[in-house]
Amino acid sequence: MALRGLRRLRGCCDAGRTLLPLPLRRSSSSTRPNEDSSATALTAEEEAAFERIKRSLFKARKGSVEDLVGSLGAECSGIRLTSGVADRLLRRFGDDWKSALGFFQWAQSRGDGYAHTPYACNRVVDLLGKMRQIDRMWDLLSELHCRGLVTVDTVAKSIRRLAAARRWKDAIVLFDQLEDMGLERNTETMNLLLDALCKEKKVELAREVFLVLSPHIAPDAYTFNIFVHGWCSVRRIDEAMWTIEEMENKGFTPTVITYTAVLEAYCKQRKFRRVYELLDSMGSKGCHPNVITYTMIMTSLAKCERFEEALGVSDRMRSSGCEPDTLFYNSLIYLLGQAGHLFEASQVFRVEMPRNSVPRNLATYNTMISILCQYGRDDDALDVLKEMEAQSCKPDLQTYQPLLRLFLRRRGCGDAVDHLLSQLVKKSGLGLDLDTYTLLIHGLCRVGETDWAYRLYDEMVGSEIVPRRKTCELLLSETQRQNMEVYVERIRNDIISFGLCP
CATH class of the missing domain: 1.25.40 (Serine Threonine Protein Phosphatase 5, Tetratricopeptide repeat)
Structure with a gap:
């Protein structure tokens, strides 16, 4: 499949330097699962190897990648390296790309039968891309290709990082060379490219790519959902609605996820009349909103201080037969509190959630405590704190902050503040933050x-x-x-x- 149009397109994108082509080696990609073996318990020998390698890297941490490789070669050559040790090290490096790459190169050069897992390969590729070491990432990708270690997941991470680094042209180049790496240019990989471009708000470019590829690669429902979310992210809702029409013309049925993206875009623009019109249209098509949709609309109205209207959405959800969940109730409790309905908020917390067997979580308790403190009901707020501890729900700093704020507004409440701080540190095991x-x-x-x-x-x-x-x-x-x-x-x-x- 020549796809000359795609090659013309990648030539006129504004991006970084042209990448050197990958070697034309049609090796099959690794079929081993992309599993992280760092979760497996290490033996005593492996733990010792882990600590020794970590110390060696720490000593040479201010040097170059080559210095790190040299330090490991001098100090750790006798170590028996396993995938468990390697994957755990790579997981612990955080954003330290030099240590990760130095270790990766040293481990690969040992020649003692050790082979990197797919997790290790993808982890380093992803880290280099994340830290904007794009040229190094591409070099590593070329090397992995020669070893037959490039998988679809490797390509997905690479394309996402290239797009995030504004290297649109390079992302298209990588997709265009998939067949040279033994991978297919198919619906799945096309969607990876389109999704990466749309997430970086390059929706028009993604659309151009799609128009070139669609005669050769069949889209699926996810392809169109990518564009619906993409157009909504750049506030072009008319194009999102047109995409839904195109989706239906191609024989795909929009789902509640599709429509929720548009509803959220309308909410962000405070076009609530359009929200209600689209809700009615969805119902007429048999696509009923779910609890996530209703919660999003209700929360958006609350942010605009349209509390009574938001409560109307809550009533609409209940009358539709849609079952509430914890997130919905958390939003409803907050909304009732902000609207001045403290009794109703307490009823939802104490009666309705248990009656409907919907579990409370940390955010539920924190929201209730915050609302009670807002109304000066410190005794009731402290009762909720005791209740959450009795339910083995560990408080966090956000639990204590409203209580501290309430007592600090009152003179003569030093003992209460001191008691709360003691409880925060000693009982809950928390440390104070900024x-x-x-x-x-x-x-x-x-x-x-x-x-x-x-x-x-x-x-x-x-x-x-x-x-x-x-x-x-x-x-x-x-x-x-x-x-x-x-x-x-x-x-x-x-x-x-x-x-x-x-």
């Missing part, structure tokens, strides 16, 4: 607890958390007002050292 420190320091300054606020500031800086400039300025003002000269000098020095000067 937002929580900021909340506490600002709140304590407002109620005149400057010394306590400074102690928390000192703890935050000691934990290597850089404070916000506004926090430093507030604490500096309060310590100056109370003639705390030692504190004043420390805060001034911190403002300079943290680069927070205006």
Whole structure:
């Protein structure tokens, strides 16, 4: 299949340098599953090998990829390398592409019978692409092709990373060379390319590619869904609706997922009249909205502070026979609270969810606690906190923040704040983050607890958390007002050292 049109198209895309062609070697791709063997427990010997390799890489971490390969060759040549060790190391590297590539190259050059798993190959390809090391990624892809290790998953990750790096031309080049790598240019791989382009908002380019490929490669329903989502992402809803018509003309039935993408686009533009019209149209076609659709619409209305209208959507969902889930109830509880219906929110939380056997999750409890605190109902909020602990639902920082905020607004509630902090750290095993420190320091300054606020500031800086400039300025003002000269000098020095000067 020549596809000359695609080659002409890739020649006029605005992109980076032209990639060198892959060797024309028609080896079959690996058929081994793309499994990560790092989840398998390591033996004592493997654990020792893991730690030894990690130490070697750490010592040479400031060097080049070649330095890392050399360090491993000098210090780890006697190690018996297994796929379990290799996959775990690659998983632990995070965004450290140099260590990952150095280890990958060293392991591959050992010649002791070790072979990289598909997971290892795809992990390094994906990491290089993520960190914008596109030329290195392409070199590695060429090498993997020569070894017959390129799979559809490898290509999918490569195309996505090329598109994310704005290398549209290179993504098309890679697709055009699939058959040279022993892979097919078929509906699945075409969809990978179109989806990558649409996710980066290059929908018009994706459409041009599709027009070239569609005479040779048959689209499926997913192809059209890709374009519906793509047009919606660039706020061109008319084109999305036209795509739905095209989809139907090709014999494919739009699903609730298709329509929900359009509904969400209308919601983002606050065109709620169009939302209701499309809901009616869906019903007439026998395509009924699901709980995700209704929750999205309800949440969008709530963001626009159209609370009563959002409650109407909730009633519409219930009357349609659509079963609510936890996410729906979380949104409904928040909505009722914002609309001033605290009793109804509590009824949903305490009666309706248990009656319908819908489980509560962390977000359910956090939402209820936040609403109760918003209405000053601290005793009820603390009861919900006790209840979630009794249900083995572990609180997080978002659980405690509304309670802390409520007590910090009141003078004389220092003991309550201290008790909550003790419970947060000792009972829930949490550590304070930047937002929580900021909340506490600002709140304590407002109620005149400057010394306590400074102690928390000192703890935050000691934990290597850089404070916000506004926090430093507030604490500096309060310590100056109370003639705390030692504190004043420390805060001034911190403002300079943290680069927070205006």
